[in-house]
Amino acid sequence: MTISTIIASSAPRVQARTLSPQETHEIDHELTLYPDRRAVGLEALKIVQKHQGWVSDESLLAVAQYLGMSAHELDGVATFFNLIFRQPVGRNVMLFCDSVSCYIMGCERIKDHISARLGIDYGETTADGQYTLLPVPCLGDCDRAPVMLMAGEQHRNLTKEKIDALLTSVQQEQPNK
Amino acid sequence: MTDLPLTKNIDMSRAPFDIGQYRQAQGYDAVLRMFKDMAPSDVLAMVKDSGLKGRGGAGFPTGLKWSFVPSQEDSPKTKYLVVNADEMEPGTFKDRLLLEGDPHLLLEGMLIAAYTIQANTAYIFLRGEYLQAEKLLRAAIAQAHEQGLLGKNIQGSGFDLEIILHTSAGRYICGEETALLNALEGKRANPRAKPPFPQVSGLWGKPTIVNNVETLCNLPGILRYGVDWYKGLGKGGDAGTKLCGVSGRVNNPGCWELALGTPIRELLENKAGGMCAGYELRGFLPGGGSTDFLLPEHLDLTLDYDVIGKAGSRLATGTMIVLDDRTCPVGMVGNLMRFFSHESCGWCTPCRDGLPWVDEIFRRLESGGGRAEDLQILTEHLEYLGPGRTFCALAPGAMAPLGSALRHFREDFDAHIHSGACPWRK
Numbered sequence: 001m002t003i004s005t006i007i008a009s010s011a012p013r014v015q016a017r018t019l020s021p022q023e024t025h026e027i028d029h030e031l032t033l034y035p036d037r038r039a040v041g042l043e044a045l046k047i048v049q050k051h052q053g054w055v056s057d058e059s060l061l062a063v064a065q066y067l068g069m070s071a072h073e074l075d076g077v078a079t080f081f082n083l084i085f086r087q088p089v090g091r092n093v094m095l096f097c098d099s100v101s102c103y104i105m106g107c108e109r110i111k112d113h114i115s116a117r118l119g120i121d122y123g124e125t126t127a128d129g130q131y132t133l134l135p136v137p138c139l140g141d142c143d144r145a146p147v148m149l150m151a152g153e154q155h156r157n158l159t160k161e162k163i164d165a166l167l168t169s170v171q172q173e174q175p176n177k
Numbered sequence: 178m179t180d181l182p183l184t185k186n187i188d189m190s191r192a193p194f195d196i197g198q199y200r201q202a203q204g205y206d207a208v209l210r211m212f213k214d215m216a217p218s219d220v221l222a223m224v225k226d227s228g229l230k231g232r233g234g235a236g237f238p239t240g241l242k243w244s245f246v247p248s249q250e251d252s253p254k255t256k257y258l259v260v261n262a263d264e265m266e267p268g269t270f271k272d273r274l275l276l277e278g279d280p281h282l283l284l285e286g287m288l289i290a291a292y293t294i295q296a297n298t299a300y301i302f303l304r305g306e307y308l309q310a311e312k313l314l315r316a317a318i319a320q321a322h323e324q325g326l327l328g329k330n331i332q333g334s335g336f337d338l339e340i341i342l343h344t345s346a347g348r349y350i351c352g353e354e355t356a357l358l359n360a361l362e363g364k365r366a367n368p369r370a371k372p373p374f375p376q377v378s379g380l381w382g383k384p385t386i387v388n389n390v391e392t393l394c395n396l397p398g399i400l401r402y403g404v405d406w407y408k409g410l411g412k413g414g415d416a417g418t419k420l421c422g423v424s425g426r427v428n429n430p431g432c433w434e435l436a437l438g439t440p441i442r443e444l445l446e447n448k449a450g451g452m453c454a455g456y457e458l459r460g461f462l463p464g465g466g467s468t469d470f471l472l473p474e475h476l477d478l479t480l481d482y483d484v485i486g487k488a489g490s491r492l493a494t495g496t497m498i499v500l501d502d503r504t505c506p507v508g509m510v511g512n513l514m515r516f517f518s519h520e521s522c523g524w525c526t527p528c529r530d531g532l533p534w535v536d537e538i539f540r541r542l543e544s545g546g547g548r549a550e551d552l553q554i555l556t557e558h559l560e561y562l563g564p565g566r567t568f569c570a571l572a573p574g575a576m577a578p579l580g581s582a583l584r585h586f587r588e589d590f591d592a593h594i595h596s597g598a599c600p601w602r603k
Contacts, residue, residue, distance in 0.1 A: 036362065038362075038363040039361065042363060046305075046344070076365050080522075081347055098512070100498055100512050101425060103508070103509065104426065104509065136347065137347065137516060138265055138267045138269065140269060140304075142269070143424050143430035145430075154309075
C-alpha cells in the first residue's frame with residue numbers, strides 16, 4: 001500500500017492511529033531541539049518505527065497530523081531513507097553490507113548462504129516473521145569485511161560458520177511459537 | 178607534544194576516555210585558553226595559517242571555508258555549525274575510529290569551530306547505523322554539560338553552545354553538504370543549487386559551516402601546540418596527519434594516523450602488512466569509492482592531496498581499497514556502479530537516468546551478455562555524468578573509478594565481451 005491509496009477517492013479512507021503517550025513524549029523532546037516542527041519528521045518516523053516495528057499508513061498520517069505537515073510530504077521523506085520501513089519487517093532485520101570492500105572479501109557467498117538457509121532474498125521476510133534481509137550501503141567497517149548489522153549488533157569477518165552460529169543463537173533466544 | 182594528535186587517546190581494546198580521563202590528558206585545555214586569550218578572528222587566522230584542509234573528501238582549506246561566514250555587525254546573529262558524521266563513502270571507515278575512539282576530541286573541536294564562527298547551536302549529523310558512536314556521543318555531550326563545557330556562558334566566557342545529535346536513516350547523498358542541510362530541515366535530501374553557499378545561507382537560511390568529523394578533530398591540536406608544530410607534522414607539501422585505511426586482501430587491514438607525505442607503500446606494506454599470500458596487487462582506489470584507480474607503479478607516491486591529484490586520482494577520504502589479481506575488476510567496478518545508482522537522489526537527470534544505465538550495462542557484462550558497443554556507451558557516460566554536468570559531485574565521483582578502470586583494465590572488459598562470461602566465475 002502506498003500513500004496514493006490514502007488519497008484515492010475510491011479507496012477506503014485510512015484513519016490516523018492514536019500515537020502512544022511514549023511516542024508523543026519522545027517526539028515532543030525532539031521538537032525542543034529544532035526551530036521548525038517539520039524538521040522532526042524523520043526523527044518522529046524513527047520513534048514510531050522503534051515502537052511499532054514499521055511505519056504504517058495509519059502511523060504516517062498520525063505523525064503528519066501531529067507535526068502539522070502534509071502526509072505526502074512526510075511520505076516523501078519516509079520513502080527517501082533506506083532505514084524507514086513502509087511495510088512490515090521481521091523481528092530481526094539483517095542489514096547486509098554489499099558494498100565494495102565486502103564484495104572483494106566475498107560477501108556474495110555469505111549472502112547466498114543466508115538466502116539458502118532462510119529461503120529469502122533481499123527485501124523479503126521469512127514466513128515465520130523472524131528475519132528480513134536487506135542490503136545496506138557500506139557499513140564503514142571495511143577492515144573487518146564482510147559485515148552485517150542485526151538487532152543493534154555489528155557482525156564482522158563473516159563466514160558461513162558464523163552465520164550458522166548466529167542463526168542458531170537467535171533460534172535459542174527467540175524460539176518460534 | 179605528540180606526533181599523533183588524532184589518535185593519541187585511542188585504544189580500541191578499552192572504552193574511550195570519559196571526560197575526567199580526557200581532561201587528565203590535557204583535553205579541553207586548548208578551549209579554555211582560547212576563551213581566555215583569543216578572539217574568534219585570532220582562531221580563524223590560526224586555522225588559516227595551519228593549512229588544514231577538509232578531511233571529508235574534497236580537501237578544501239578549512240580556514241578559507243570559515244572566512245566566508247559573514248561576521249559584520251549587521252550579519253545574522255543566528256549561525257550554525259554542522260558536523261558531517263554521515264560516513265558512507267564505500268571503503269571508508271575512518272570517522273568511525275574517531276567517534277568510537279575519542280568522542281571528546283570531536284566535541285572539543287566543535288567548541289573551537291563554533292566559537293570561531295560564533296555559532297551557538299551545533300548539530301552532529303550522524304549516520305543511523307553508527308549505534309555505538311551514538312551511545313558514546315550522547316554520554317560525552319552529557320558529561321561536557323555537567324562540567325560546564327557546553328551550555329550557557331561556558332566557563333565564564335560569555336559564549337553559549339548547545340550540541341544536538343541528529344541520527345539519520347541511511348542515504349549516501351546526505352554526505353553532500355547541502356543535501357545534508359535539507360535532511361536536517363526534515364526534507365528529502367536533495368542537494369541545493371549553489372550559490373548561495375551554506376556559509377552565507379545554509380541551515381534554515383542562516384550562515385552555516387559543515388565540517389567533517391576528522392577535520393574538526395584536528396583543531397584541538399592546532400590550538401594547543403601551534404601552527405609551526407602542525408605544519409611540521411607533514412612530511413611533504415601538506416600540513417598535519419591523516420587517518421589512512423586499507424581494506425581488501427591484505428594481511429592486516431585497518432586504519433592508522435599517518436603524517437601527510439608518507440609514501441603509499443609504507444601504508445600498504447608496513448601498516449597493512451602487504452598483500453595476503455597468493456594475491457598480487459593489481460591496483461587501488463586511494464581514497465574511497467569515488468576516486469580513480471592507481472596502479473602498483475604509484476606505490477612510491479606520497480599521501481599528499483597535490484601528489485595524488487597530479488597522478489590523476491584524489492586522496493579524498495584517505496581510505497584505500499585494494500584490488501587484487503583474483504578479484505574481477507569489472508565486478509568490482511560494477512559493484513560501485515550499483516551503489517552509486519542506488520544512492521542517486523534522483524534530483525537531476527544525468528545522474529538519475531545515467532547511473533542505472535551504467536549499472537545495467539555492468540550487469541550485462543557480468544552475466545555474459547556484453548556487447549562491443551557497451552564500452553562505447555560507458556565511455557560516453559564519462560562525459561555525460563562528468564564534472565559540470567550534474568547538480569552535485571555524486572555522479573562525477575562514480576565516473577572516477579569507471580573511467581580509470583576502462584583505461585587500466587580494458588583487457589578485462591574485452592574478455593567479458595569476447596568470452597561471453599566473467600572469466601573469474603568460471
